[in-house]
Amino acid sequence: MKISCTSCLRSFNIPDERLPMGKKVSFPCPKCREKIVLDLRIVPLDEASDWAEQAEQTHPENKTTLDSQALKEKILRRLGDLPAMPQVVLKARQIMADPNSGVKDVVKILETDQAITTKILKVANSAYYGMSGKISSINHASSLLGYNVIGELITLASSSGLLDRVLNGYGLGSGDLWKHSMSVAIGSKLIAKRKNPKLEETSFSAGLIHDAGKLVLDKYVLERKEEFDEFMEHGCETFMSAEQHIFGFNHAEFGYDVCKHWKIPDDISIAIKFHHTPSKSDGNELAFFIYTADAIVNMASAMAKMGGMGATVETMMYMIDEKALKFLGINEVDIQTIMTDIKDSVANMSVELGAG
Template sequence: MTRHEYLDKILAKVTDVPTLPASVLHVMQMIEDPLCSAADLARVIQNDPGMATKVLKLANSPFYGFRQKITSIPQAVTLLGFATLKNALLSAAVFDMFRISGTGFDMPALWKHSVATATAAKLFAKRVRYPNSEKAFTAGLLHDVGKVMIARYLPSSLLTIVQTVHDKNVSIYDAEQHTIGLAHPSFGAWVISRWGLPTQLVEAVEYHHHPTRAKYAFDLAGIVYLANILTHRANIGNGGDLMIREVDPKVLEYFSMNESTLYDLRDALHAKRLEIEAFASIAASV
């Protein structure tokens, strides 16, 4: 039985797969349409009061660093740009999936970790001149959504996983493999593939612990891999364990980086800590 067949077997009884809101999917599709104008996009967002409120709250967060207050949707669309706007909406939508309690897992801390990893991925993307830094942000934001899947659909397994991390001082990835036979990257790739997101994002999520296994998106998977390690080192949020992660030298070599580069980028990420925490808090409240 292949890994994907095993995953399908585990999740065969799942009938309520979490989906992105139809309104968010519609806006994301518009953003990808080269014929879509800023006016078209603003008009659709304005017609959805809930979405409009989210966009304005997030656009005015310290995370984006605009000096003037953004008071209208057309202004937000113009200043943020299409790709950044898409990630703002995606951030708010994905956070709704983190609203799970009673799991023994710190979901707000996981959300902060995800936002920090997204931020780190964008920093890495710019450093290595990856052509789409916003896509790197998206991949970083989604990289741990598989942990939410486990919390939602395998809560008893999650309790065992959390206990194993605590008792044996292992990574949450290893505890998941030991308990379930699969780890969170597989669960995350499974769900976002059902959202119809691009193959590159699916691979980046699936292989963010082992980027050399990616067939089509090694660059993106490698960026998220390094961003995840950097976020753990910067201690922003909590991905489920406190393990110190070593970097695969092959990945560093591919990107022409060394440990000194990682220290510089960790400092840059640390400098954004307050903005990251503010963004996570605002996304949680919209």
């Protein structure tokens, strides 16, 4: 959305997905520091973060349930176009979910697929895990990093190729979704570490595939590019509300179906379904972790784009739903720390993985 300062008349863009629809916010102009007031209260909202619901209310001409159901079914039938998770990954995940299993069982399965094992070892040796060059086998990785981290490594190794795709509909170039996904994975894990350390590894895996719905929907967004552009031209809309309006569902909801296709466990699939609307999830902690990490990552990239224009965490706080911050008990200082940690961790992981 293009925002203009009424004092210095300078305009700048804030990506629509990052705007707090349904709220009235004010922040200093990055150029002249005069106050800019942005009123995004198009309709009264019960849930400030529920952008999808907002789209329905703002656009009563939204697709009928019947239309959207038919489209969803059509797209679901094409889910087969998306590469399946390798059998060995599914099997290894199943084993890890069994409390009676151990690293030996996972090793046995993973070793039947040399390509996956090589990838896992490459990731395990990235600077992120702090064991550069020291890990020579899955067994070794498990003893140095912990059995649970193997789950993270399996998700990373199996999804890197998929998430590296170019998504023209969503305007994501090669490596963009991968870098975003890694950042959200790391951020979700950091937030889990503060709030519920038991969920650290699950948060990482869920964060990594949170936008998987976009992989499938991209083709359909591209087919309807004009419709999307026209909808977005109205100014006060998010891309998510455009999805809701044009498809009748959004990428978070569809991400749930992608997870089902990949046989991802329910706890992760459900969190992905609510990653933009965590307050609707009945207190699903994972959904709150992913939502907040996603918002922090988006905030960091908006700040980078506005580089030198005075954008600070303090002035950009409006990008995160207050309810989520309250739920997690984190403040501006914590957000700044998490943001810096994500940046450093992604750099450490990207070098070894060749993702930029």
